[in-house]
Amino acid sequence: MTDKLITANHLADGLVVFLTAAGGWSYRLADARVIPDAELDVALAHAKAQHEAQIVVDPYEIEATVDADGVPVPVRLREKIRAAGGPTVAYGEAELAGRAVLLNQAG
Numbered sequence: 001m002t003d004k005l006i007t008a009n010h011l012a013d014g015l016v017v018f019l020t021a022a023g024g025w026s027y028r029l030a031d032a033r034v035i036p037d038a039e040l041d042v043a044l045a046h047a048k049a050q051h052e053a054q055i056v057v058d059p060y061e062i063e064a065t066v067d068a069d070g071v072p073v074p075v076r077l078r079e080k081i082r083a084a085g086g087p088t089v090a091y092g093e094a095e096l097a098g099r100a101v102l103l104n105q106a107g
Contacts (some may be wrong), residue, residue: 002063004035005072006047007082016082017056019047025056027103029083030071034064075084092100 006019006049010027017025018032023046026032035043040061062079064072074080085103 002065002075003072004037004040004061005032005064005074006035006043006059007032007062007079008047008059009050011054011057015099015102016086018083019043019059025050030073032064032072034062034066034072080103 008017008019008025010017010025015027017027018029019035020031022031026091029063033043044059044061047056050056051059060085063075065075067073074083086100
């Protein structure tokens, strides 16, 4: 059985974010809320309300497993790439530096 997470892109900077247990968003996969099937509809409704409030863009559920340290790990390659800060092609130096600053500020 796989668990579920909710992911989206943060409207302010376009970076990948994950829904947390507190109902906020984090750039860190380790902060993602692992959502049981029984709670998925409510969590998706909350995420869609965040979309309507223009905090995130296009939230959706993804499948994940949880590793021995309790950290969620996306199942699909696309989501693994997104969680790792993707993409798989090189950016220019300015874009990479800007992305690194944003991710470091996020924790």
